[in-house]
Amino acid sequence: MGSMLQWRLCSLAVVLVSCFLAQEAVAQRPRYMDPRQPVEVRVNDLLSRMTLDEKIGQMTQIERGVASPSVIEKYKIGSILSGGGSEPSYRATPSQWMSMTNSFQWGAMQTRLKIPIIYGTDAVHGNNNVYGATIFPHNIGLGCTRDPNLVRRIGSATALEVRATGITYTFAPCIAVCRDPRWGRCYESYSEDPEVVRSMTTIIDGLQGQCPAGWRGPYLESNRKVLACAKHFVGDGGTWQGKDMGNAIMNYDTLVKTHMRAYPDAIAKGVSTIMVSYSSWNKQKMHANKFLLTDVLKGRLGFRGIVISDWQGIDRISDPWGANYINSVRQGINAGIDIVMVPFDYVKFINIVKGHVATGAIPIGRINDAVSRILRVKFQARLFEYPYADNSLRTYLGSLQHGALAREAVRKSLVLLKNGGGAKKKLLPLNKYASKILVVGAHANDIGLQCGGWTISWQGGRGATTKGTTILGGIRQVIGRNSEVVYQPNPSAGYAKGKGFEYAIVVVGEQPYAEVNGDNLNNLNMPAPYPALIKDTCSNVACVVVMISGRPLVVEPYLGYMNAFVAAWLPGSEGRGVAEVLFGNYEFSGRLSRTWFRRVDQLPMNVGDRYYNPLFPFGYGMKMGLKRA
Template sequence: MGKTSVLLVGFLFSFLVATVQAGDKYKKYNDPSLPINKRIRDLMRRMSLDEKIGQMVQIDRKVATPEVMRDYKIGSILSGGGSVPHLQATPQEWLNVVNGFQNGSLSTRLGIPMIYGIDAVHGHNNVYKATIFPHNIGLGATRDPELVKRIGSATAREVRATGINYVFAPCIAVCRDPRWGRCFESYSEDPDIVKEMTEIINGLQGEIPKDSRKGVPYVGGKDKVVACAKHFVGDGGTTRGINENNTVIDKHGLLSIHMPGYNAAIIKGVGTVMVSYSSWNGVKMHANHDLVTNFLKGALRFRGFVISDWQAIDRMTYPVHANYTYSVLTGVQAGLDMIMVPYNYTEFIDTLTGLVKNKFIPMSRIDDAVRRILRVKFQLGLFENPLSDESFIDQLGHQAHRDLAREAVRKSLVLLKNGENADEPMLPLPKKSSKILVAGSHADDLGNQCGGWTINWQGGSGNNLTSGTTILKGIAEAVDPSTEIVYEENPEF
């Protein structure tokens, strides 16, 4: 071979290497002009097994650090009830914390952003000074889907004020037994009313375009968040109302009573669905492949991701955590895509990795989970705008939202009818009265007034829990100064 030929071969080799390197630098998944499916395919072909499994993990803020996010390629963080930077953290402090974790995710090899979830179930209820809306049981009493949609929109903006982009709401349980301790999270015992109230999803995520394919998740702007329909399915129908218990009902009853809300949520483009702790006819929902994979993902054509409930994998056996490998295997094979660990993430990652490498779980199941998670992240716009937008800071506790909460309270009040033979109606009370008795321990307790899921998981008592007006104070401000107000915390009638 002559000198000219050697130079030509060398040039061609260098050109090919440069072309391959340049092509690798052009990452289709970072190109917002491309269809989401192409971006997903490009990103997934670059991902290793540990990067894929990392996307399936959601950990609590308490164990998260930027280094953990980077080293374990964690896909999501949540703030469980009460998991806050500190009790009176400002929106700016929340933003700084969320961005710190996000920078850890962005420093990974592929720079896949994490998604941050929180239980904003009646407003941004974990956050100090956020607007607290009535619980679902009150909103259901309004029979006003349009009002609920506006509440969803206001909640989304307050959640964005703290840099968070994913909410575990709405709860679309159909409470069939008032002994269930979580009945306040249900809009109604009537499945038709629950179905109507899924309009909140259009407020949280934005109005889905009319030409959208059923089941494809949709988020319509920077002031919107990903929603989560929960808890799939039948959690409000357990025997004797016992929480996390067994729902005994035939398939027709399950589909006609407990399922309509999910079908409506999926039509509205809900991004995620959370599985229930409860069982259906003795089968744990987190292990129910027929309902999660065949029905939810198959028959209902849901294309978002399915998330477990808090530590639900651990609770699949009794005693809790008795056979963790079996629980991980059964849950992932049933169709869980993202697992809310939330603390023992290394054990989960090691267990799932071993199950895949030893071919107990096929790569096709892992790829299905990751594809769904990435679809939601792309739809949310996380790859273009991974860091929090500080322009929403002033939306937390905004006066317009407090006015909306007042409207919701007014419309949700249920008044028993005055006596048929009453000469004069008792209500409304005249502002100028000689004396008004206000009775009961909750009348001057803001924490009790707000109920569960307020700052902490089960709420709390006292007037320092968050900002607001107690019933007693509200009455005092509303009546004429000449009216005497008598408050009896524990009245003896």
């Protein structure tokens, strides 16, 4: 009995000592590591422990291709990104993506203070950098839906597909107000109307989660959501002649009422980061504009999150790029940029910043403000508690549920611009039981063309760039089993004549592009062979023309040949959504999110202009008049 009692007393002593030691360990743990502490307490505690090298590392964002666990550990790097098309391997799987992001995070966990990285990607219409992800319509099409709830649900789906690869941050949404379709990024804008753009900031609720009423600051609901980025601050959609990275010539009142209109809403929704525009305002580069970045954005608008540069945005303060880079770094950081997307020569950047701090050219207070904002976002995102990828989320990438959501978005984004009239008879809805149907145009059977830029690669591409259903594939899924479909990408003249086709579906459009490569300052014509294809096909058989494009194109000379005309924009990976509406499974509901001009010499032309003479006005959209039982 004595020995048993001694054993029990010893066991109790061990438990008591263990509890005491555990309490001591908790008591000795830095306050910033305690999730029970308020975020601001954690920020201040961690900031007080950091060296200058650790602070500058947090302000440095590098590209995945030059990153490694050892680089992250040595230089205390705070964030990493995938540039357009940058992936761990060709057609990498979610597991391969997670393995890569976890390895980078492991490098961060080896540093003295164990500050986790944030990993950013351009998930601008779904997790579009990743093969097999659901590709949603680009923003120009979503603006035509006038459906903020749909856009919110797309944000939620995108968040899950981004998390399915271990990534925590997306450079979206673009809340630019495109006032000139010659701009190569016009399809990234929801509308020419700032109120439509403002209404679409609900995507932030989907990406990050809906923040509580009265919330002030960056917000992230859970580790099933991702950090969002409103971009590009500010005026990028209002440059002269729509030149990418160009000059927005306007007074402050116009800048605020038109191009800044959606930013207060984004900030109120707790958007975590705001990206600076490449463009200038009245010849001053936005990346060096302290008045707008610090006085207005951080001051008047009360933004408490991270201001991040665009890709090599600081380099472009100088003209030509890279000239006097040392001075550009000083200007950009002092203007209010918190994270610099370097993205390659990080050693040079870090040394330059250290030199500026040593001389007082960059005040330490500016460094502390930047790092406080970065830490605030990281604490709010619970990255200190959950730094690694969640394996259970892999199955969300390209899921059936997200595919159904994408088809819904496609259907609601389509705009019917003509259906009969004059000598042409009404053609839509198409007869799905027609014995013989002609489908014409390369855009009808090409996933890459219908997804556009920012799909797998930066510029996008032709062919089977990712998984999905082409418009032709969707047609074959929707029509009657006894109907014959004949597909001709580029038929010879007169091909449609006398072959018994009941009608033709002619699918035309632009080639993929992104950013400056899409600038089109001289003409916005359809590329060959499409003008001739429309004239020839529609002269020999009743036809509907479906246009795949990132903006309106010159179409007035060809409109008379068509029985029906549909704007499908850049619908993404779910081409069946186009067929479902053409054949009357669903009614058209989209309305133009931007003015459809007659001639390029009318541009810029926007709703509300004094001289407004469009081919189709802003908000226009017909219905087929379906009769439902």
